[in-house]
Amino acid sequence: MSLLAFGLAYAGFCGLCLAMNRHHGDVFGAPPSPRRARLLRLGGWLGVAASWAPCVAHHGITVGSVLWVGLLGAASLSLVLLLPYRPRLSVGLALGMPLGGALLLPFAG
Structure with missing residues (x-):
């Protein structure tokens, strides 16, 4: 569960970073188009928000929320150290980490 939450948070932050001209460039x-920047921002915030659900589902609202803040x-x-x-590797990880976390869900204890 924590790997999925970490992957979603990482992907969300990567989307927020790529919405900026410098990081997208x-x-x-090239800088993002205004439409792409809006979509990246929306996807980024959705990824960050969605990362809360696995933490709370597995650990409860109190511990899950604290874990979520730590994972954020x-x-x-x-991302700050890798970008x-x-x-390009940071973007590849943003695409792969949530998928890897979802694939490992059956093995989470």
């Missing part, structure tokens, strides 16, 4: 070579910090820190050095 680093990854794709860890996800944002990992300047390997921007």
Whole structure:
């Protein structure tokens, strides 16, 4: 559950970063169109918000919310440390981590 929540939070923060001209330009070579920037912002906020659900579903509202805040910090820190050095890898991880977390859900205890 925590891996899925971390992946969703990371993907959400990556979407929010890619909505900015500088980061989008680093990854794709051009700033985003206004429509793409709005979609990235919306997807980013949805990813961050959706990462709360697995935490609360597995650990309850009190512990799950505290875990969620910690996962938000860890996800944002990992993106901040990775984005300047390997921007394309950070986008690839944003696509793969939620999928990996969802695939590992049957094995979560």
